[in-house]
Amino acid sequence: MRTRFHQSLDLLKEKLLVMAGFAEQSIQRSIEAYRTRDTSLVELVRRSEPAINLLEREIDAAALDLLAMQQPMAVDLRFILSVIRINADLERVGDLAVNIAIRAREMTQMGEADLPVDIPKLGTLAAAMVRKAIEAFIDGDALLAERVLTLDTEVDEINRAAFRALSQRIKQKPADTPQALNAIMIARNLERVGDHATNIAEDVIFWVSGSDVRHSSAGVSMTVPEPLEERPPIH
Amino acid sequence: MRTRFHQSLDLLKEKLLVMAGFAEQSIQRSIEAYRTRDTSLVELVRRSEPAINLLEREIDAAALDLLAMQQPMAVDLRFILSVIRINADLERVGDLAVNIAIRAREMTQMGEADLPVDIPKLGTLAAAMVRKAIEAFIDGDALLAERVLTLDTEVDEINRAAFRALSQRIKQKPADTPQALNAIMIARNLERVGDHATNIAEDVIFWVSGSDVRHSSAGVSMTVPEPLEERPPIH
Structure with a gap:
């Protein structure tokens, strides 16, 4: 039988999954807005931001309550702290989606330019990273999480190549600036x-x-000492 | 007399101040690298990154230990959670300093251009925001913290104006791209x-x-319910 405490942890997890769903949807809509030049999608992304922000506060408050009322140890404590951090990351993803959507809307007011960058591809990859990271969170799957880390190198490389190609384009065809x-x-x-x-x-x-x-290279990980109740306070 | 627990909190605070010192120094050096085109500063910024990353992990582990071994309530719990969050923000500031320093070094390999942007001014303002935020943390000064929030609007505006002016410059003088x-x-x-x-x-x-x-407008703040031990778990 699950204790009430563990039911509360489950509920916290569910709320975070709702948050993740919002964030992922916003990113996908913002890429779609870029691809289709459909400004109604920009409005959808902008309108979902307050909901994401509200949910972020709600999750933080629930996590704080659990920390304050229970004395979670080891894995449960790490879970709650992870929820607090992941929550902040998802909120930032929502902000980034808004930035992208607004830039996409600006671009609809400019002439079409055939740019040397595949934004939808990069966007799909970035959104897939978020989805896989959340799947790893759902299943507590450290191996899947490790695979997300390797995808980041690919995203970084595409971004650097895009920067080079687009800078080149600006120099060669200033009208596309x-x-x-x-x-x-x-x-x-x-x-x-x-x-x-x-x-x-x-x-x-x-x-x-x-x-x-x-900050450690793949395969080498720093181990945080498992907190033990009998250990003396740090000093 | 301070309890051992409160001595541990003091120590955590001291470590975070060291972290803040590193982060602020990196930002200042990166701006100086831009201003003076002195690439030895770029190296200094890059070399301090591993130390910042190590300290981030150390602070997180210490905060986690305190959460696990003590049962901090209300203000102490909020303090430890704030340390965890501020720690992550300072580490990101260190990363941004590295980005800036690397871009500054790239610029030393290009011809000098008289650009319509005052980077040192923007940098000084951003670094001052970090310093004031940390001062507010040292003194637990919510009023000073509020003033930091108003400075952010100014930084955002300078950045937007810089983007407009620099885009214009690129169109008018492609050689400066x-x-x-x-x-x-x-x-x-x-x-x-x-x-x-x-x-x-x-x-x-x-x-x-x-x-x-x-996410609330100035003056209107959402209140997180103060956790009470006797409140039932959330469900």
Whole structure:
């Protein structure tokens, strides 16, 4: 039988999945707005931002309540801390979607330019990273989370190549400057979406294994000491 | 007399101040690298990144230990959670400093261009936001933290104006494209430093007052319910 505490943890997880759904949808809509030049999608992305922000506060408050009222140990404590961090990352993904959508709308007011960048491809990859990181969170799957980390290198490379190609285009065809600049900023925003997916994947690994893999090369992970009740306070 | 627990909280605070010192120094050095075209500063910024990353993990582990071994309530719990969040923001500020420094180094390999943007001014403002946010953290000063929030609007406006002026320059003088693009990216990074300072200021307000001011207009703040031990679990 699940205790009330564990039911509360389940509920917290469900709320975070709703949050993830909103964030992922916003990213997909913003890419679709870029691709189709459909400004009604921009409005949808903008309108969902307050809901995402409200949900972020609600999840944080629920996580805080659980920390305050219970004395979660080890894996449960790491779970709640991961939820707090993932929550912040998802909210930032929502912000980035708004940035992308607004840039996409600006581009509809400019002439069409055949730019040397495949934004939908980069966007699909970044959105897939978020989805996989959340799947890893749902299943507590550290292996899947590790795979998200390797995808980030790919996203970074596409973004760097986009920056080079678009800078080149600006020099060769100054008339394309406004469109190319907006595409550079959109690619940069998508690269940051990938960074947030990476953070989420690292939090999943931290939750499941107690390892802090941030800033370490793949395969080498720093281990955070498992907190033990009998250990003396740090001083 | 301070309890051992409160001594541990003091130590956590001290470590975070060291972290803040590193992050602020990196930003200042990166701006100086831009201003003086001195690539030895770029190396200094790059070399301090691993130290910042190591310290981030150390602070997180210490905060986690305190959460696991003690059962901090109300203000102490909020303090520890704020430290965890501020820690992540400072680490990102360090990353942004590295981005800026690398762009500054790239610019030294290009011809000098008299660009319509005052990067040192924007950088000084963004660094001041971080410093003030940390001062607010040191003194638990919610009023000073509120003032940081108002500075963010100014940083955003300078960044938007820089984007417009630099785009214009690219169109009018395509030869300046590489320098102008780098300046756009540096301004964008500094604007994000301001965002992180804003996050830190919001965390100070949350810690001191228990209010969650994120995403609310100035003066109107959402209140997170004070956790009470006797409240039933959420379900």
